[in-house]
Amino acid sequence: MSTRPTALVTGASRGVGAATARALAATHDVLLGGRDADALAALAAELPGATAWPVELTAVTAADVATISSLDVLVHSAGVARLGTLAESTAQQWRETLEVNVVAVAELTRLLLPALRAVGGHVVLVNSGAGITANAGWGSYAASKFALRALADALRAEETGLRVTSVHPGRVDTDMQRAVVAHEGGAYDGSRFLTADSVAAAVLAAVLAGPDAHLTELVLRPTGR
Template sequence: MQTALVTGASGGIGAAIAHVLAPTHEVWLGGRKIPEGLPGRPWPVDLRDLDALAARTAEIPDLDVLVHSAGMVEIAPLSQTSVRTWRETLELNVIAVAELTRVLLPKLRAANGHVILINSGAGLRVNANWGAYAASKYALRAFADALRTEEPDIRVTSVFPGRTATEMQRGVRATEQGDYEPEKYLKPETVAQFVLNAITAPADAHPTEVVIRPRATAG
């Protein structure tokens, strides 16, 4: 059985990915509080504690799949976006991803592994009030492109979902002073299925980018 590490497994897309990988992978569940009943091995870690990542990843004997799903969002006009927001957003959404990947590269190389980066529609197009978050997601896309070029034996897939029915999205809609309408959004399980499709793609294929939009707003 292959091994996968999924960050952000505390809920939403990360938890859904853990569920779909569990039948075929030993799943390490990265997150501060893992829901009871989620299949896999809890791996509680603060991804922003960069100095601890090398020691904590030593617990994982080998690795075939690394899924970066952890992230944060704070939306506001640029004129009201604090230095703290910029730092925390970039630290979790980009720097922690880069460092966790770096320390796990030897294991991923040994397995000819696969790195999945859950990006966002904001990583393709920037809307007003989304400056800090979009900047982090554009940077995440650049990181994926560079990793793919530098590590030709590792598959690297960026996934760009539109609005998804998660607690994070509920918070975003509250900040936007709009209704939370999950029936109009992607289901986390739908995004997870696309991730599984990328991971199980035939060995001669390299799914580099997957863009998913809610059908209700596609077009």
């Protein structure tokens, strides 16, 4: 049986989630959470101590986490970006965005609180610059990220035995960002954005901070270099 600490990363099939799982695998046994079972299995085969944990995060139940008795790190990286002006955004778009970006995060955290409490664990929420500033055309997404920041603040105040970190990256070179730029009608240039590895490094810095350090919020902006 492994004596290494355990981390669960959602959205681990690609992008920031996959990069974070790779970064944590050096020091943790990682549960790879997400919907794409094949992609998760492929990543698990690359990483020592990693296990695929395929699950629909918007429908997670107590049965899905029944075997997780202790959890040192929970990284919420899964999310969706549905863009549009308020005039264009339907109630269904709002519901889908909030369901994935907020409700699913809250419910998985709630279900895993006993496992986190057992070891004084750490919850990391990969948020966004949109969780600090809301811009035109980003209403439902920004609202979900403001709510995610509030969730983190409330969790930190309520669960004083845990560490809770919000990470707010600017634009990141991922498939999601390609879709965003296409929606905006621009030409894609990933070199202008953060890499997923840079965001993962920020998550790792928060996780590996000494026991006397509680990094509550990290903001990353691309240098464009």
